[in-house]
Amino acid sequence: MSGQTGFHRVNQAVVIGIGLIGGSLAWGLREWGGVTVCGYDASPETVSRAQSLGVIDYGADSLEAAVHDADAIFLAAPVGVAPAILRELSRLPLKEDCIISDVGSTKGDILRTAASYPSLSTRFIGGHPMAGSHQSGVEAARPHLFENAYYVLAPLPGTPLDRVRRLSDLLERSTRARLVIMDPDHHDRVVGAISHLPHVLAAALVNQVYGYNQTNEWYHRLAAGGFRDLTRVAASDPVMWRDILLSNREPLLDLLDDWTDGMERIRQAILAGRGEAIEAFFRQAKQAREGLPERKKGMIQPSWECFVDLPDRPGGIGEVATRLGEERISIANIGVMESREERPGALRLVFTDQDHWARAKECLKRHGYSVFDPDTDPAG
Numbered sequence: 001m002s003g004q005t006g007f008h009r010v011n012q013a014v015v016i017g018i019g020l021i022g023g024s025l026a027w028g029l030r031e032w033g034g035v036t037v038c039g040y041d042a043s044p045e046t047v048s049r050a051q052s053l054g055v056i057d058y059g060a061d062s063l064e065a066a067v068h069d070a071d072a073i074f075l076a077a078p079v080g081v082a083p084a085i086l087r088e089l090s091r092l093p094l095k096e097d098c099i100i101s102d103v104g105s106t107k108g109d110i111l112r113t114a115a116s117y118p119s120l121s122t123r124f125i126g127g128h129p130m131a132g133s134h135q136s137g138v139e140a141a142r143p144h145l146f147e148n149a150y151y152v153l154a155p156l157p158g159t160p161l162d163r164v165r166r167l168s169d170l171l172e173r174s175t176r177a178r179l180v181i182m183d184p185d186h187h188d189r190v191v192g193a194i195s196h197l198p199h200v201l202a203a204a205l206v207n208q209v210y211g212y213n214q215t216n217e218w219y220h221r222l223a224a225g226g227f228r229d230l231t232r233v234a235a236s237d238p239v240m241w242r243d244i245l246l247s248n249r250e251p252l253l254d255l256l257d258d259w260t261d262g263m264e265r266i267r268q269a270i271l272a273g274r275g276e277a278i279e280a281f282f283r284q285a286k287q288a289r290e291g292l293p294e295r296k297k298g299m300i301q302p303s304w305e306c307f308v309d310l311p312d313r314p315g316g317i318g319e320v321a322t323r324l325g326e327e328r329i330s331i332a333n334i335g336v337m338e339s340r341e342e343r344p345g346a347l348r349l350v351f352t353d354q355d356h357w358a359r360a361k362e363c364l365k366r367h368g369y370s371v372f373d374p375d376t377d378p379a380g
């Protein structure tokens, strides 16, 4: 996407909660985003440490002082405290164009909370960088933590397009991540399966083995590469994961039911000595694991793009994102084709692969949008 326009430039950002993720984001905003970053944290020692590490430009000792001059505010405290911070923000005077975003691992809850405050509902755009670590705290922060990772943005349906673009531009430059727009509930189901459920399973496995080890220490002594690889994330922060599970309750309950069913199927196969079923179980997993997309730095992705004619009005981008989200189609990038005067308000949508691109075009046409495909329309 293009750079920021002069009038709405983000000069001043605030990061609330300067731990692993907030610290990494703050550092990138300073280093690559050209933004002055103020840090606020519940722990004053963390603010001092962040300043001495060069993660933030300066610290604030109250939320009100921190956000007063901000063009962008990022919530990076645990998911469980984010609603209370939003409530405080809803009562504070903010700059007219100030954007608020977050980095929380769940999106449905926080967007519903933001939507309930009229003063926040058109400024809040949910965010979630899909990179992290089992470590916590500002000492573990790195400016390049999110490089080449996906970074999900989840706007509310009424969010003005200009605000989403401004945030997306800033984050793309500051994190070098790959920005995607996604429906919040879709995000929570997908991330529940690939992040939240695996954290539960890793912790359960470690706890199970810990129980055996209480009476026989050979369990821990013999724990080798497989056990360690599989359970690295069990060393993650318990408070953060408590909050995530409570915030993504419904999808996780469904996922745990599916997990229990899957375990029962493999249990039955072992019980009945059905070798071919056990082999098929591992064969499918091997193929799927080897087929996971690679995450190489600097990898050039093919561009699957199309354009949608759209009046530039509040809510337009949210409607498109919602239509696509309803059909589980993710947008990899979004922008406005300002130079194509014959098509005012055309949205440029980029998808990660051919399947999402083809389904998106079909979905948008079905909902009455005029879709233009540069590969098949020579006028472009």
Ligand SMILES: NC(=O)c1ccc[n+]([C@@H]2O[C@H](COP(=O)([O-])OP(=O)(O)OC[C@H]3O[C@@H](n4cnc5c(N)ncnc54)[C@H](O)[C@@H]3O)[C@@H](O)[C@H]2O)c1
Residues within 6 Å of the ligand: 016, 017, 018, 019, 020, 021, 022, 040, 041, 042, 043, 046, 076, 077, 078, 079, 081, 085, 103, 104, 105, 106, 128, 129, 130, 131, 132, 133, 134, 135, 136, 137, 138, 237, 240, 244
């Ligand atoms: N750790 C990961 O891998 C990862 C990845 C992506 C997103 N996230 C999300 O990022 C957020 C932060 O996670 P983290 O790993 O950086 O945690 P962290 O523990 O490293 O940092 C959290 C920081 O928030 C501060 N804090 C707590 N309550 C606060 C409050 N009321 N006001 C201000 N500051 C407060 C803490 O003092 C701490 O410095 C969470 O919402 C998490 O879901 C984490």
Ligand SMILES: O=C(O)C(=O)C[C@]1(C(=O)O)C=C[C@@H](O)C=C1
Residues within 6 Å of the ligand: 104, 105, 129, 130, 131, 132, 133, 134, 135, 194, 195, 196, 233, 236
């Ligand atoms: O790498 C890790 O340790 C992580 O747990 C990172 C991880 C993940 O599950 O992949 C954890 C939580 C997030 O919200 C996003 C990323």
